[in-house]
Amino acid sequence: MMCYSFTEFHRKLKLMQSDRFSTLLSCMKDLKIVVIGDLIADEYIYCETNRVSREAPVLIVQYQNETLGMGGALNVVHNLASLGATVIPVGILGNDSLGNALLDMIREQKISTEGIIQRENFTTIAKTRILASSFHTTLQQVLRIDRGKLEVHESDTALLVQERALDFIDGADGVILSDYGYGDLSDKLLEHLRNKVSQKEMLVSADSRYSLPRFHGLTAITPNEPEVQKIMGLRLDSNENLIASGKQLLEHMKMKTVLITRGKMGMALFEAGKDPYFIPVYGSDEVADVSGAGDTVIATFTLALAAGASIKSAALLANYAGGIVVTRRGAATVTTNELKQAVADRHL
Secondary structure, X not given: OOOOOHHHHHHHHHHHHHHHHHHHHHHOOOOEEEEEEOEEEEEEEEEEEEEEOOOOXXXXXXXXXXXXXXXXXXXXXXHHHHOOOEEEEEEEXXXXXXXXXXXXXXXXXXXXXXXXXXXXXXXXXXXXEEEEEOOOOOOEEEEEEEEOOOOOOOOHHXXXXXXXXXXXXXXXXXXXXXXXXXXXXXXHHHHHHHHHHHOOOOOEEEEEOOOHHHHOOOOEEOOEHHHHHHHHOOOOOOHHHHHHHHHHHHHHOOOOEEEEEOHHHOEEEEEOOOOOEEEOOOOOOOOOOOOOHHHHHHHHHHHHHHOOOOHHHHHHHHHHHHHHHXXXXXXOOOOHHHHHHHHHHHHX
């Protein structure tokens, strides 16, 4: 029998843990994940300013350039594709310039567009951010313009999404519901997915900005602290309140897992029948932009679960991924190699 010193034993244990995560990341490749939800165009307009208008107390900005990114459910899709998954986005785009531009971007990433419905008389949902800086200051967001109609959950749009989703979810390794409040997810679709989960036929996770209680009875939800506070009516300013809220949410929503993202405080994981698990934040304290971090978390968490990870291991990987993307501007993504490096850095 080989004998090791205490230090050598723990070094080898950490190497084994790192190898386990590397194997898991390899298993995540090519899994089929269906993402259903609000497809959003993220526009960024970059400007420079050095004076205030004489007409009103507002900045005068000089246009420099602009970029277009995949937002909302499409950011979840982009993250999954970056991790090597086969992704099918399901949702609505308008037959307009932004809708066409997003379709081109999706195709460039070699992501399927079979589940996307391009509809006449539908305005592509968009969030246009105006960012400005002067010669000596850091670029900052000064205004956001939102476009897109908020609809009821049983609208024609939601029923179209429901019909298209049912064509793709059977045979998928997992389903992610990405709800930004535009009414694209019908109650009937949610009930269908709940039945699949209860019969142990499907893994379904959800992230909802405004209507989290609608998503009860699924596999997992990944709310942030403000969303939990709003639902539970309790400030999460202590571990006691956080634990109480997490346990109640787990029970009332009949979930297997609740993963609460907590910004610089990391994450709190609640599993049925187990003690809460607190995960410290990964990475630098220098946060550049939290836009889309929740999309990265649910993408990584769900894909890891679909690959056979334990709930705790999936949450740890999601924590690494979230810690990486918040150091970048805009709705960023993370790659498998970056996650492997994060695992190696943390364990070694």
